[in-house]
Amino acid sequence: MSAHRCSVARRRTLAAAGTVAALALALTACGSSDGSKSDGSSMPGMGHASAGASAPATPGAGFNDADVKFAQQMIPHHQQAIEMAKLADGRAADPEIKKLATAIEKAQDPEIETMxxxxxSWGKPLPSSSMGDMPGMDHGSDGSAMPGMMSGKDMSDLAAAKGKDFDKKFAQLMIGHHQGAVTMAEDEKKNGVDVDAKKLAGAVVTAQTAEIEQMNKIIDRL
Structure with missing residues (x-):
């Protein structure tokens, strides 16, 4: 083959190769211009955040029976504390008792909604709206299954009290109620696995232990 013919053949080969390369580039561009993005699955080392984010959570993962028990029992426990706090309106005489009752109501109501x-989210039932249907609700300080719960008589006696008598009774009963909550929260810290539930349990222990100390001081000066 003459040098001229070889040169022509080489140019045709290079042109064909250029066409193939151009076609490959065009196909690549078309594949990424339709509004969708490559998932990077065929490229080593390339992560795909959106795939991980959209993956459904494994049912039952991240919590255990202790977490469920903590929420199901602490909800009505908090509800009773709020009922006790509301009784201070029109009955309490001591400014510190009034302030404490307001603080308890403001702190525990949002915690109820959180639980x-x-x-x-766990697919577990909420506690009955009737607190009397919950285990230990009709016993409380006389040996309930739920630590610190007040009996019906406790609540009636508190509602009937006024002034200094109410202040002292409120502090005494709320101390017992808080001690029960601390016991339940310590159990959650020890046996639960849900990060948020354990964090709330720790907050309950810290806040209510401080309030117990505060109420003991109030009783000493009343």
Missing amino acids: KGWLK
């Missing part, structure tokens, strides 16, 4: 949210 309800956990139970719904």
Whole structure:
């Protein structure tokens, strides 16, 4: 073959190769211009965050029976504390008792909503709206299954009290109630696995232990 013919053949070969390369580039561009993005699955080392984010959570993962028990029992426990706190309106005489009752109500109501949210996300039932249907609700200080719960008589006696008598009775009963909550929270810290539930349990221990100390001081000066 003459040098001229070889040169022509080489140019045709290079042109064909250029066409193939151009076609490959065009196909690549078309594949990424339709609004979708490559998932990077065929490229070593390339992560794909959106795939991980959209993957459904494994049912039952991240919590255990201790977490469920903590939420199901602490909800009505908090509800009773709020009922006790509301009784201070029109009955309490001591400014510190009034302030404490308001603080208890403001702190525990949001915690109730948080725990309800956990139970719904876990697919577990909420406690009955009737506290008398919960285990230990009609016993409380006389040996309930739920530590620190007040009996019906405890609540009636508190509602009937006024002034200094109410202040002292409120502090005494709330100390017992808080001690029960601390016991339940310590159990959750020890046996639970849900990070948020354990964090709330720790907050309950810290806050209510401090309030117990505060109420003991109030009783000493009343």
